[in-house]
Amino acid sequence: MLRRWLLFAVVVATVCLMGARYARTAYADDCDTPNGERGQCMPFSSCSDIEQRLLAAQQSGQRVSPEYASYLQKASCGEIDGVRHFCCPTPQIQHNSKVMELFRSADFNCGNILNQRVANGYEVKLSSRPWMALLRYHSLGESRFLCGGTIIANRYILTAAHCVYGLEDQLYEIRLGEHRISTERDCRQQGRREKCAPPVKDLGIEKFIIHDKYDSKHIINDIALLRLNESVPFESDILSPSVCPSVTS
Numbered sequence: 001m002l003r004r005w006l007l008f009a010v011v012v013a014t015v016c017l018m019g020a021r022y023a024r025t026a027y028a029d030d031c032d033t034p035n036g037e038r039g040q041c042m043p044f045s046s047c048s049d050i051e052q053r054l055l056a057a058q059q060s061g062q063r064v065s066p067e068y069a070s071y072l073q074k075a076s077c078g079e080i081d082g083v084r085h086f087c088c089p090t091p092q093i094q095h096n097s098k099v100m101e102l103f104r105s106a107d108f109n110c111g112n113i114l115n116q117r118v119a120n121g122y123e124v125k126l127s128s129r130p131w132m133a134l135l136r137y138h139s140l141g142e143s144r145f146l147c148g149g150t151i152i153a154n155r156y157i158l159t160a161a162h163c164v165y166g167l168e169d170q171l172y173e174i175r176l177g178e179h180r181i182s183t184e185r186d187c188r189q190q191g192r193r194e195k196c197a198p199p200v201k202d203l204g205i206e207k208f209i210i211h212d213k214y215d216s217k218h219i220i221n222d223i224a225l226l227r228l229n230e231s232v233p234f235e236s237d238i239l240s241p242s243v244c245p246s247v248t249s
Contacts, residue, residue, distance in 0.1 A: 026155060026227060027080055028209050031087035034074040039089045041077040046095070047088035050075075081153075126179055126188050127197050130239040133157050134181070135226075136173040136202070145181055149174070149226065154234065157226040161214040164224045168208050174228060176201045177237045197237050204229040 029041040044050045050072070057064045064072070075086040135147040135157075147163035157174055164171060177200045179186035187196040209225040232238060 026078075026207075027085070028207070028225070028227075029077065031077050033087045033089055034071055035089075037089040039087045040093060041085045042088040042093060043080075043083045043085055046093060047086060048092045048094045050086055050088065050092075051094075123180075126186060126195065127177075127237040130177070130235075130237050132178075133159075134175040134178055135159060135163055135171055136175060137167065137170040138172060139170055145175070151176065151232060151239070154231040155228050157228065159224050159226060161210050161222045161224040162216065162219065164208050164210055164226070165214060165216055171208075172205065174203045174205060174226065176203065176232065177235075198235065201233065201238065203232070 027041065031039050031041050033039050044054060053064060053068060063069070072086065075088075076084065077087045078085050131151045133149040133151055134145045135149055137144055137146050139146065147159060149157040149159035149163075152158045177198060179197055185196055187194050189195075205226050206229040207227040209227065211221040211223045213221045214223070215221060
């Protein structure tokens with residue numbers, strides 16, 4: 001953890017001392033590096049060359065060269081949630097190293113798929129799953145909800161790649177705060193009073209980000225991000241798991 005903090009400090013010092021100015025941007029925006037390569041706007045830990053160079057500088061106790069500091073200033077594409085982002089050449093984009101450290105931990109236990117269908121399910125309490133999202137498509141001449149997703153940040157929905165791949169022309173909207181699609185209002189009795197959820201919110205999609213190694217034939221790397229065209233208005237019935245006071249099954 002200390003090493004990560006020191007490396008982040010190197011990034012801040014290297015760029016801030018150059019007097020860099022940051023434009024408004026978003027994660028994975030397309031960009032051009034100072035060398036003219038096509039890339040995407042990524043945190044430094046998701047760009048192999050930048051992370052390795054900064055880590056080497058931190059381990060040696062020396063600053064990066066003035067030439068590379070100038071390169072970083074030119075490659076800077078913004079600050080997102082307090083983290084500096086740089087235009088990373090596409091071949092150098094890597095899984096976020098901090099996340100990979102978690103995956104390699106002996107204590108990490110990812111969920112196992114036991115069944116591909118819901119069996120013996122039950123209706124959850126009203127507004128008890130505020131991070132859930134519905135994906136809406138134009139399909140067979142009508143509007144239909146055909147996939148689901150999870151709010152992971154105020155502009156991003158995590159979903160399966162098979163819900164997006166080849167369906168970009170049909171997938172057009174994300175619904176948040178829904179409980180039962182068959183009713184206009186979602187309510188339940190609470191003693192003598194009726195408690196109703198706030199109206200749903202329908203948001204447009206600005207960008208589709210499909211895992212670059214998604215294999216539609218074997219359903220490998222079946223993951224995608226949807227960037228919304230506006231920020232999610234976090235409320236009691238619409239929340240990311242990261243800001244929920246507790247997450248229960």
